[in-house]
Amino acid sequence: DIQMTQSPSTLSASVGDRVTITCRASQSISSWLAWYQQKPGKAPKLLIYKASSLESGVPSRFSGSGSGTEFTLTISSLQPDDFATYYCQQYNSYSLTFGGGTKVEIK
Amino acid sequence: EVQLVESGGGLVQPGGSLRLSCAASGFTFSSYWMSWVRQAPGKGLEWVANIKQDGSEKYYVDSVKGRFTISRDNAKNSLYLQMNSLRAEDTAVYYCARPCGGDCYLSYWGQGTLVTVSS
Numbered sequence: 001d002i003q004m005t006q007s008p009s010t011l012s013a014s015v016g017d018r019v020t021i022t023c024r025a026s027q028s029i030s031s032w033l034a035w036y037q038q039k040p041g042k043a044p045k046l047l048i049y050k051a052s053s054l055e056s057g058v059p060s061r062f063s064g065s066g067s068g069t070e071f072t073l074t075i076s077s078l079q080p081d082d083f084a085t086y087y088c089q090q091y092n093s094y095s096l097t098f099g100g101g102t103k104v105e106i107k
Numbered sequence: 108e109v110q111l112v113e114s115g116g117g118l119v120q121p122g123g124s125l126r127l128s129c130a131a132s133g134f135t136f137s138s139y140w141m142s143w144v145r146q147a148p149g150k151g152l153e154w155v156a157n158i159k160q161d162g163s164e165k166y167y168v169d170s171v172k173g174r175f176t177i178s179r180d181n182a183k184n185s186l187y188l189q190m191n192s193l194r195a196e197d198t199a200v201y202y203c204a205r206p207c208g209g210d211c212y213l214s215y216w217g218q219g220t221l222v223t224v225s226s
Contacts, residue, residue: 034213087152
């Protein structure tokens with residue numbers, strides 16, 4: 001199975017900061033990568049698919065990049081609503097796998 | 108509006124069984140693969156199983172193979188997860204989700220149902 005490794009596991013930032021989260025795959029997954037945001041007690045919400053495509057309705061301050069084995073999620077200017085946990089997910093095979101998550105906390 | 112509503116969670120003893128259901132609405136259920144994803148308390152997300160539109164293909168994470176069975180009833184717009192030989196490590200919130208395809212991102216999620224395996 002393909003392993004997904006996210007870093008950092010926790011990130012402290014302030015409103016207005018530029019934030020970058022990294023996700024690495026154990027083998028090449030082309031661009032078959034998605035990013036989700038999850039708030040406590042809620043289901044995950046799709047933000048980005050195919051590594052860099054923004055899901056409809058998601059603010060443009062979110063962007064994704066990368067291909068192969070290394071990917072990033074960037075929030076250009078952190079807003080109060082963005083404090084949450086973020087997960088990457090590969091879909092290169094029927095056996096889907098998620099990264100361990102990155103919690104974005106208020107500094 | 109796409110809606111996925113899970114039910115059937117609860118407290119069960121180790122070695123016991125439970126059947127989760129997911130009622131789908133707002134889209135043509137029979138046209139989509141469906142998935143189950145779980146999240147143990149305070150932990151990350153783990154994909155559990157996928158099922159093809161007609162039920163002819165099913166995929167499972169290794170840790171549940173032989174114990175869990177995913178199924179669907181397209182006439183009832185419903186997805187199921189039969190869980191047998193439950194273990195403490197199966198304790199989690201179980202989400203029903205709709206992927207864009209068989210090996211794909213998860214576009215829509217239900218609110219989840221909690222399964223607790225404990226004596």
